[in-house]
Amino acid sequence: MAKEEDDDASLETVETDISSLKKEVEHLEFQRMFNQEHDEANCFLEIQAGAGGTEAQDWASMLERMYIKFAERQGFKPEIVEETEGDVAGIKGCTIKITGDYAYGWLRTETGIHRLVRKSPFDSNARRHTSFASVFVVPEVDDSFEVEVNPADLRIDTFRASGAGGQHVNKTSSAVRLIHRPTGMVVECQQERSQFQNKDKALEILRSRLLAQKQKEQQDAINAQRQGQVGTGDRSEKIRTYNFPQDRCTDHRIGLTVHNLDKIMDGNLDEIIDALATHEQAEKLRQLNAQAE
Numbered sequence: 001m002a003k004e005e006d007d008d009a010s011l012e013t014v015e016t017d018i019s020s021l022k023k024e025v026e027h028l029e030f031q032r033m034f035n036q037e038h039d040e041a042n043c044f045l046e047i048q049a050g051a052g053g054t055e056a057q058d059w060a061s062m063l064e065r066m067y068i069k070f071a072e073r074q075g076f077k078p079e080i081v082e083e084t085e086g087d088v089a090g091i092k093g094c095t096i097k098i099t100g101d102y103a104y105g106w107l108r109t110e111t112g113i114h115r116l117v118r119k120s121p122f123d124s125n126a127r128r129h130t131s132f133a134s135v136f137v138v139p140e141v142d143d144s145f146e147v148e149v150n151p152a153d154l155r156i157d158t159f160r161a162s163g164a165g166g167q168h169v170n171k172t173s174s175a176v177r178l179i180h181r182p183t184g185m186v187v188e189c190q191q192e193r194s195q196f197q198n199k200d201k202a203l204e205i206l207r208s209r210l211l212a213q214k215q216k217e218q219q220d221a222i223n224a225q226r227q228g229q230v231g232t233g234d235r236s237e238k239i240r241t242y243n244f245p246q247d248r249c250t251d252h253r254i255g256l257t258v259h260n261l262d263k264i265m266d267g268n269l270d271e272i273i274d275a276l277a278t279h280e281q282a283e284k285l286r287q288l289n290a291q292a293e
Helices: 008-031 054-073 103-110 166-171 195-222 261-265 270-292
Strands: 043-049 077-085 091-099 112-119 128-139 154-159 175-180 185-189 238-243 248-251 256-259
Touching: 043 054, 043 103, 054 077, 054 091, 054 103, 054 112, 054 128, 054 261, 077 185, 091 103, 103 128, 103 270, 128 195, 175 195, 185 195, 238 261, 248 261, 248 270, 256 270
Parallel strands: 112 238
Antiparallel strands: 043 091, 043 128, 077 091, 112 128, 154 175, 175 185, 238 248, 248 256
């Protein structure tokens, strides 16, 4: 009708609407690939600097920024739950809670060792350095998942928070450290002003970690779920290299190399995660076909 009436304004509006709907449909189609248990859940993303001192700690802070940017681009809500500053620069580690539909599905394949290659800004001779940081992603546990934590198994320490917070941080021991004796897991939370809030948040993270451990034990026993995933998800596995001198990022699990590293570090991970999800689905289909033969 717009064409018949030479209504260019209406045609432009329709084209804009079609483009927007196309992107929404593509997003929904991609999201359909997130069909594993807990894919629809919020998640906790933990980053730990590897060996290498200041260089590794700076790399951990770069990853923290990258994932926060990615979460914001996806319309998720990122919240830094715990962060330990580096000795000179960067961070030694952090935990980020990412809230949003299918946050865990989007990010679970980020678990593993991330490798950085660059000329270090902390080296007066500008030599090339290789640094490592580990990323671990677990789904948020809600009341529908049975993960019991016996209070008798917990050691609870309180201490003064080390981050920003002015006089409140300096005068109160609001930060909380939980030690789960049976597993040796340690969880710290110091971002909230209240000790009780930090304790609740730390318990939430601990339950998520226990769920992840429980799932892994079940998966190892039946050798099932991990078979269809990209890589093993083990902390010791180097999954990706970010090479700044060559302006490229390579995911070693699927042999994918993409360029424009600055764009990736700004949170544009869609191409990599899309390729990982597509590969995962193809592997599952291949295994189903092999079983049917």
